Amino acid sequence: MNSQMLISGHLLIDGTGNPPIENGAVLIENGIIVAVDEKYKLENLVRKEDIIFYPESVLIPGLIDSHNHLSIDPNLDNYLSRMDDRESELTIRACYTMKTDLYSGVTTSRCMGDRFFLDVACKKAVEEHRIPGPRLLVATRGIRATHAHGFVGLPFDGPDMIRLAVRENIKAGADLIKFYLTGTVRKGEKIPYYLSEEEIKTIVYEAKSNGLKTAVHCIGGKGLELCIESGVDIIEHGYYLTDYEISLLENTSTWLVLTPGEFFEDKENLSPDKNEAFRKDRAEVKERLKAIINSKIKYAVGTDGAHGCLAKELKHLVDAGATEMDALKAATLNGAKVCGIEDKAGTLEVGKYADIVAIKGNPLDDITNLAQVKIVIKQGNILFQG
Ligand SMILES: [Zn+2]
Known part of the structure; x- marks a missing residue:
């Protein structure tokens, strides 16, 4: 140097x-x-x-991708199911995607769930200059209930098992705790949530008592209210927030990380029914994104594993009414705040x-x-x- x-x-x-x-x-x-x-x-x-x-x-x-997964690669056929690939394959994939992220201008990446604690190994290898990549903040394993959504998450049920999962994540080197509460696409009118209030509070208590922030995969609904009441720090996605839920978020210190590309771009490597599930709600989600952008909600932005495509995510924010400066801030200063590194980066x-x-x-x-x-x-x- x-x-x-x-x-x-x-x-x-x-x-x-x-x-x-x-x-x-x-x-x-x-x-x-x-x-x-x-x-x-x-x-x-x-x-x-x-x-x-x-x-x-x-x-x-340097740009900050506030919601990433190292071993998701949308270039692969049926890529969400490919999270079940073996550890060696996922690790090699992560080395490749980190390079793609870095070369697209991302110098900090907030990793929101990968298997086998491979994000911890990648973080260390990047810090030691053994492989090229952004600076990483790692959530390690995403925590979800057995019957819940979350290709990247792993199942844990009941406060005791969840407490153990959080403690194991922390012991392995987690910088934050991520859990899955809802699906990604709404099914029917209501948005089901898959963890109890007691389970959510257990996650928040264990994380906070170790000085870590909590982040939840949540698209809206009653589960969102439980998270806000329980003191969850960051909501991920928020695709279906109602006006009432937006007003709740406006009046808290809770942040929202937007990942619009997931909904607004067809993916050739996903099945037609998966694409259709996103497409059918696209207009509604776009309208909700506009309402979020026009509100006082504090937001950052991430790719959700669409490596090298953070610029496209920012374009979606601008299309929904953000100024170019605000979109850029979402991927710089606000990303640093979500990561808790605003004194060092952003x-x-x-x-x-x-x-x-x-x-x-x-x-x-x-x-x-x-x-x-x-x-x-x-x-x-x-x-x-x-
Ligand atoms: Zn994700």
């Missing part, structure tokens, strides 16, 4: 929501940002050979990790420009140049 480096572009968006800086630059020392300013004010502080200038590029903070500010992406074109003019990644820097290391 070069101990000192200045990277500059024709525009810099720091991710705080502040206006962009023309000809902005970031001065990096030992992987940490030490100054952010116009290039001409900083270029005399470093040797000429340590200046990287991308005159056609816009600098943004914006280009002094004292934070030098996680920087240079992209061709301005994402504030057209959010799809985020897909044109020119360089990815993580903690001061150049890990990709396109």
Whole structure:
């Protein structure tokens, strides 16, 4: 790693929501940002050979995928069932998908459930520079009831078994606790939930007493109210939130992680009936997403395993009424807040990790420009140049 480096572009968006800086630059020392300013004010502080200038590029903070699964690969036939593949296959897959994520500008990934604690091994291997990938926050095993949804989750029933599952996850190295409460697509008018209040409270108690946040796969319904009352920190997906449920969330400290692509894009590797299940509610879910975007709900965004496609998720947010700046914040500052690392990542500010992406074109003019990644820097290391 070069101990000192200045990277500059024709525009810099720091991710705080502040206006962009023309000809902005970031001065990096030992992987940490030490100054952010116009290039001409900083270029005399470093040797000429340590200046990287991308005159056609816009600098943004490294992106944060707030809902990911390392071993889901939508390029595989029937990919959800492929979560049952053997450990060696899933681990190799994870090494591949992490690289795809990193090269698309994702420098932090919040992993919301994988089998065999492979996310813990991947996190360590990335930290030790043995394999390329984003910085990982890992939920390890997703916890679900026997009769519940959750291809990635594993079954645990009753407070005693659930308590043990949470404690085992923590012992294995979990950074947060993830559980599945509802399905992904509503069946009928009501949204069933599959864990009791006592089970939910057990998860929250065990996680909180170990200083960990809890996150729940929940699309809405009575289960959502139970989670809010029980002190769950983050709701994942929220596809079918009613106006009443939106107002509940607006008045709590609970965050929502949006994963719109799951509903809005047909998937050629899923069966026609699975695709149809998503398609039939697409208009309703779009209308709900607009209501969420227009509310005061605090939200971040994730791909749910659509590796390399975070830019597409942001496009869905913009299509639902988010400003380009708010969409970008969902994948930077807000992602860092959901991960609890906002003091270290998520914006280009002094004292934070030098996680920087240079992209061709301005994402504030057209959010799809985020897909044109020119360089990815993580903690001061150049890990990709396109
Ligand atoms: Zn997921």
